[in-house]
Amino acid sequence: MEKTLNNFSVGEEGMVKRVSGERRIKRRLFDMGITPGAIVYLRKKAPLGDPLEVTIRGYELTLRKNEAENITVEVEE
């Protein structure tokens, strides 16, 4: 099942399928390791659910909900 990262619950994990969005944001996400095939795990949400903290490629990355919208992830049912 496909989901965008901003719809994840804490503790969910999946494999990145594709990354969309404005060029610089997309590039930035790539540079930080969010590429198709990478496993991403939602570690925490700030109060009010924004921003998010994810584990990717062995480290912690934060990003806002509207930035996470760009990341489509495949999760197991």
Added chain:
Amino acid sequence: MGAPEIVLIVVCSIVVIGVIVAAIIRKKKGKSSCQYCSNCSGCSKCQSESTKTKK
């Protein structure tokens, strides 16, 4: 005016003029951003924090 007084005047003048001159020189040189806080270890800290994220 005795010797101590003269010494005093000289020293004070040197301090005042020295500070003014130093300030002018700094302006002309284009300051290194660290010159004021002098925690250059702080500046490198600033730098590593400042490059934590870029556009």
Added chain:
Amino acid sequence: MKKFALAGNPNSGKTTLFNLLTGSTAHVGNWPGVTVDKKDGVYKKCAENVAIIDLPGIYSLSPYTPEEVIARNYIIDEKPECIINIVDATNLERNLYLTTQLLEIDTPMVVALNMIDAVEKAGDTINSEELEEKLGVPVVRISALKNTGIKELMDKAYEVSSKPREAKTVLLKSAIRTLIDDVKSALIEQNVSNPLFHAIKLIENDEIEVGMHKDLVKIIDDFKQGFNDDIFGTDFEALVADGRYKYISKYFAPVVSSKKESKEKLTKSDKADKVLTHKIFGIPIFLVILFAVFHLTFSEDFLFLGKIFSLPTLEELGLLTEEGEPLNYGVRVLACLYDGALFSPGVIVNNIWNDLLVGELFGWLGGLVEASNMEPWAIGLINSGIFDGISAVLSFLPPILVLFLFFSILEDSGYMARIAFILDRAFRKFGLSGRAFIPMIMGFGCSVPAMINTRTLADENEKTATIRVIPFFSCGAKLPILTAVAGAIVAYFGLGNADLITYGMYLIGIVTAIVSVLLLRSTTLKGETAPFIMELPAYHAPQFKNLMAHLWDKVKHFIKKAFTIILASTIVIWVLTHFSMSWKFLADEEINQSILAGLSSLVQPIFTPLGFGSQLGQYGWVFVVAVIAGLIAKENVIATFATIASCLITSANLDFGSLDVMAENGIDAVQAMIMSTRITIPALISFIAFNMTTIPCFAAVATAKGELQNSKRYKGTLLFWLLSSYIVGAMIYTIGSWWWTLFIWLVAIALVVVFILIKNKKINLKPRRAK
């Protein structure tokens, strides 16, 4: 001299390594044209001296940020003899992403695998020989923190620096390898150096490359005609980035053998995060921590023990003489720690410094001077001008240091970044990102590094707005103004509680900042906030050595400032207050005929709406001088009062008993001011507020100018500071003196708000947030 460049991710330990290599030879400057620090130094332990240049921390060599552009241009144009790529072993994959790009440049290279100790502690191992084989460049294990492996690293770097290296790319197995070859060949024909690097960047549609090699774009476009990837289509930029990571995952990642699943490991960081960044309790905890910092620094009733247990005062214990002086030296020492209440650490240090050290020293020196045979004017210059001014300023070293220490701990530990994360959403309601929080808090220490730290805010408008409000977070130098005036209010009017007034003033600064941000971001500095995609480094206990080094730096700087700028200022002020317009020497009581009095009196009326203008009468000009002297260094405000106080007392015939201007942190000096001008409490508060929000010291102004790099914004900033401080001061004074003026102000504010709303609705027909 050979040049070695240090390249690596932020937080990879690059700075620590740089400091180890260069020691005292380190020099910090600026890369021309941009606000990025340029650090270089010399390493002296190789066969010959080697210049070390520390490139900005970067995640990639893309053309999007000034740091990345600087790094890549340096390597390409300056052709260092060797690149030392620092890789954080605890974060291997992402660090290697940059490595794969560096490998594509024809420069000798060494990989420094840093933080090996942390990896091993976590129970993992890294096969660095395997990594070396796969990368094709030497890999040296180091721990910058523990200073191990450094010599081996530098020897290796020196060794490879004399052997040319040919660039390699990990994209050789990708779908675009033929394209890479073609473009590379074309570039070789054009005699371009680093053809592989330029070829790949060109294929990525890199703006800089496309500009330089327009002719070759055609080759790429032709290739695109017959190419289509399932996922990326013809987006080669994405394809390349993805290609790199795929290669890293497949070939490099396996060199790490992990004992446990890293994501399920609950590290110490995670445990700390559970509490400190808790959804509900995170912010309250932060407020408590902030309160604790101020309590530890300023409180004269530590942990409120005095109140709770009704502890006896020194007087009640019979430890004071009839005049209220300590019976003996032992009691004096005790008095630094306790009097009816236990003092907080900050206050204890302050008392020891002032009563036992600075007070003694200057008292003794002053006595010597008094007893000497020098002429009265000379004695006056030294004792009242120089000693009083400087000791008043020196008396503030303890609180400034203690506050600075606490904030350094909060920052170094990584806690600040966490708070930025929690606050981001809230900050966005005001038009700023959570990241703007860090420079603001740094402002409590000193505005200069705080303004430099705004470089993390990519959006120009957001950065400008943050820079403009940083001075409202009162820096260490403004502390003297707060404590001296607050203390004087309590001592003279017997009203209130010095701690409370101090907190209150800090709060006014914060509130002004919030209002200003709202105002600025809805009028002249509108815009979107910068992206928040950011790495959260693990918590780590701040290192004692580092902290002490920071502190020592601060002490050195403070003393230097005191004995140069402030000393010069006090001398100048003394001269200008002891000579009349016709250069006749004046006695203390004739101070109102002095040059300074004359000049300042002309300006005095401006401050009438703020309560310290014409209504203060003939001595009011001193406040004007204090404000102006404050432009040089905020400590000067109290130094000015201290320098002039004794003259005032003589001139105005004040009944002051035993004036000890130096003691009590300038409180006596302020009391003298109160007595001679009959200034009211609202006006005093207004004075504090004005100084807190007006144009900061020249150093901060220069920093702001450097960071803004835009003459219009800079002038706007100066104007903003003048206006906001004037309005805040006027508001406090008028409302404080005539409470009903509150309504007039409210009406005015309402009008302004309505005006802004109307203006915005008229211009923005669509909602501002695009997403």
